[in-house]
Amino acid sequence: MGSQIDFFSTTGLIEAGLLLASFVLCSLIGFERQFRQKAAGYRTHVLVGIGTCAFTLVSAYGFAGVLDSDVRLDPSRIAAQIVSGIGFLGAGVIFKGRNMVRGLTTAATIWVTAAVGMACGAGMLSLATILTALHLFTLFVVAPLIRRIPNSDHRKLLRIAYQDGSGVLRDILALASRMGFSNSIVDSRRFDDDDGTRMVQIDVKFEGKRPLHLLVAPLMDLPGVGTVSMREDRIHSFDDDGDSV
Secondary structure: OOOOOOOOOOOHHHHHHHHHHHHHHHHHHHHHHHHOOOOOOHHHHHHHHHHHHHHHHHHHHOOHHHOEOOEOOOOHHHHHHHHHHHHHHHHOOOEEEOOEEEOHHHHHHHHHHHHHHHHHHOOOHHHHHHHHHHHHHHHHHHHHHHHOOOOOOOOEEEEEEEEOOOOHHHHHHHHHHHOOOEEEEEEEEEEEOOOOOEEEEEEEEEEOOOOHHHHHHHHHOOOOEEEEEEEEOOOOOEOOOOOEO
16 A cells, blocks of 8 residues: 555545435435334434444455455455344344243344445445335335234233222223323223122223233233133124125
8 A cells, every 4th residue: 555545535435325325225214214213213323324334444445455365355254244143233122021032123224224324335226126115115015904804812802800999990001002002992990899889890902013812811910800711702793795794
């Protein structure tokens, strides 16, 4: 290498253009996460994108000055390390609680952002653009449609019996909300159990992304809850022609 370092290299404009393309495309991905108020939002995704792009550019152009007939360059080595390192960053946004895992989609978007940045750094702008478009199409168009597909629990509800007058219903609905379930109470009645305790029995339709049976055990552990059972929602069920049955 020479003793003088030029601020602008012969490939400077190419590198700047690729880095700017990475910034723009990764910003689109980051805006989606920021709009949904996720832990890893705009800043994280943009920094991951331009960082991986910069690493790829360094791998491709940064060592041109030391190349000669006896020195060979393998740009894929830095790219391979990027793939390994992004795994640790993605794992940091995954949160696991009781019967609950959050952050998987955000972790996946970090992987996609890294891929977009690497593609831009490698000069594969068409690949980076298509990848970004497919990512946004999946989250904004396909995912809402998938959520509309009925699952095996759409005709089921939970029958819950709990002590009256102890604020148990509030705890039930709060627990379900924390686990990602919306709810609507279909029916309710009061009765006295064998030892004379005043009880309330409610039929609740819970809807969420997760299987309904995962809600049963946490509800059973709530103080004041007597029984929890799963049953068919015959009132709100429909046959294949869309008619009530």
